[in-house]
Amino acid sequence: MPELMLDGRSLRVAEGTSVAAALALGSDGCSRTSVSGQRRAPLCGMGICQECRVTIDGRRRLACQTLCRDGMQVETRT
């Protein structure tokens, strides 16, 4: 069961869980802040809408198409 850091807090999830799901399991489900300051959460679930953009280990990636890995650092506010 991988353990990852989500916005500084640690979270353990089942193997094969997507980072998008982890956002809801460990926090309020939100992935990013929009241009006008609204919090957003994954919308399409299939890598199209780009709402689930998060920073994973320093790189901008899509949470819905990324599986959680042990030691992953996920940030939703950068």
Place this chain on the structure above:
Amino acid sequence: MSEGLIADVIVIGAGIIGAACAQALARRGLRVLVVDAGIPGATAAGMGHLLVLDDNPAELALSQYSLQRWREHGPDLPDGCAYRSNGTLWLAANAEEMTVAHSKYLNLQAQGVACELISRRALREREPELREGLEGGLLINGDGILYAPATANWMLDTTNIQQLRARVSEVDGNRVRLDDGRWLSAEAVILANGVQANELCPELPIEPKKGHLLITDRYPAKVTHTLVELGYVTSAHNASGPSTACNIQPRPTGQLFIGASRQFGTTDPQVEGWMLAKMLKRAIEYMPGLAQLNGIRAWTGFRAASPDGLPLVGQHPKRKGLWLAVGHEGLGVTTAPGTADLLVAQLFNETSPLAAHPYLPQRFLGEPVYA
């Protein structure tokens, strides 16, 4: 307005040059009709960089004057124009380029352009994203950036300006023929349609100069000034083959705008992978961290270049009633206010705010044939 005239002035082209001319004339009480074919040009594609360039005195005079006018306009521009006065920081990669920076500094200071030399250490402090080992730079404080399409739209949204979406197929002095066959007349016609100018006036020495651009996703802002390599002055701006130069602009959105490239001899708007790669490679040499950022869009545009790098602003010496405001290359947005003021002064026979001579079309087209 005389009978049979559709307007006092017809402006062909609703890009930043046409828009600026139209606004200036409209504010003087003239009725202006701006005709545009709806083909996005350099205003749509460009970086919206406002910069003073001193390759030669005429270029410096026009860009300096225009920048001053932009700084005056700045507070009037709506938020969508994203005007910022964030300065240009010219980067010196080695001692040789730092010497160039020094002489630019002296020249600009002498002309009253606010600027400062930046040491190696000061550069690291001001722009920590730049790689180690750069020699230093020259900061031109009054330079800025804006979003040109919105700015052109704002200019066109002025009393006395009417817009028409139509293609002009022929110009005959002070009258134009549209694609639908109609002839429209005015007291004067101003040609301001960039790389399309040759279609109406084949005698114009305008060449399209293709450029590529890439923009990144939004990231927390880490870059302050528009960063341009001094090599730009030596390489991209003056050589004749395809070339690239580092040009990194921080958008107010948190995106980084990356350029710059140029190629002659093509009108193909396709993004060319090899040129994109070459341009990005150059940019990464100055800012290694770019490699990890996501690029979300790439596109191309065509600058209307003239043989001496200066625009053609003034009466067409062979076609009475036709005025020219073309050939601005990469300084269209910068010199739009200056171009407009030059033309207005000539149209109204007033004292020009700056010497008009270096930009007069007769330097290419020959002396005037009419009084």
Place this chain on the structure above:
Amino acid sequence: MSEYADVLIIGAGPAGMAAALAAAPGGARIVMLDDNPAPGGQIWRDGPQANLPTLARDLRDQLQRCDNIRVHSGARVIACAGPKQLLVEDADRGWLIAYDKLILCTGARELLLPFPGWTLPGVTGAGGLQALIKGGLPVQGERVVIAGSGPLLLASAATAKHKGARVLRTAEQASTAAVAGFAAQLPRWPNKLLQSFTLFDRHYRTGTHVLAALGTERLEGVRLQQQGKIVELECDRLACGFGLIPNTQIGQALGCDLDGHALAVDTWQATRRVDHYAAGECTGFGGSELALVEGAIAGYAAVDDRQAAQALFSRRARWQGFANALNQAFALGPQLKSLAQPDTLLCRCEDVPYAALAGHADWREAKLASRCGMGACQGRVCGGALQHLFGWQPSVPRPPFSPARIETLLCLDDNPPV
């Protein structure tokens, strides 16, 4: 780094998998690219809360056992690098793949239309919710409203219920007559009949569409127009999608033609471009059975096994009939074009409101004036909506075909072509 494929397949959903397995027996070197963590596409998405049918598992196992099939998961096509060469990227690196034949199996995405509140956390697509649940999204005890159009609503509701959600309502915009007419035809396809009867339930309403998502920081309820009445329901999730639109961007960038909104193919699943084929939802919506047979035909055609391809033509025709019936039944009504208010955001990437878009002549003009479509989704969401709302054709895509790391773009050769 450079790779070579005799047959390069883009997309590892049903169509892609079928294509690969059809092309494999002759020993061709087959490479598959898929942007999800594992093959299966949308319908057979794997995850801790997924229930893969036996067929899906079998196909995945077969794929894995085949020595001459290589699957790159988590990979996307970024640019054309040459006449038959693509630049691709995954989480770690970018690289070039050269190929002899290409089969596009890029599938479809949901049509997401704007309505007030649609940007609130808690609102997803209908297929979107199903995908997120399969990936582990917890919905136990949550009150869910499913809305929009199409059989996907039923599948989504079933997945949600199976994982402990309370589905309060499934709101189908199509009329009772249209849906009933479609249901009456289901006996023609026995497997589908079985599937559907387990999916309809007492909370399913036809002639019903969403008016607004309610809430301030996140979703708290929905307002529906239910057969003429206004109904408000408190809920935790709204999963709303209006059918599927084909993903044609890479196909168009490669020079393929469109037939309506989908990639145009002939009877051999071949596109206008020589050696380039397409199969599955990207050639038109039709469900997994149709995608499987189209994929197999494309796979056989790509390795010049015309006999095997031809043997599948009648099966394809049968499933095409099902697709046609679906499309007719679930056609979208005009009321869905008036859901957005002037201040409803239409472009979610750049936060551009609907009011900023009205009155422009076309997509390009609107984009320039408002910055709509200039964001990370590259116009896939807003462009899909605007095509439905105003009939605006999206432009042919330029590289990068997906946001890509700048270091990936450096893999392109920086020498001018001779």
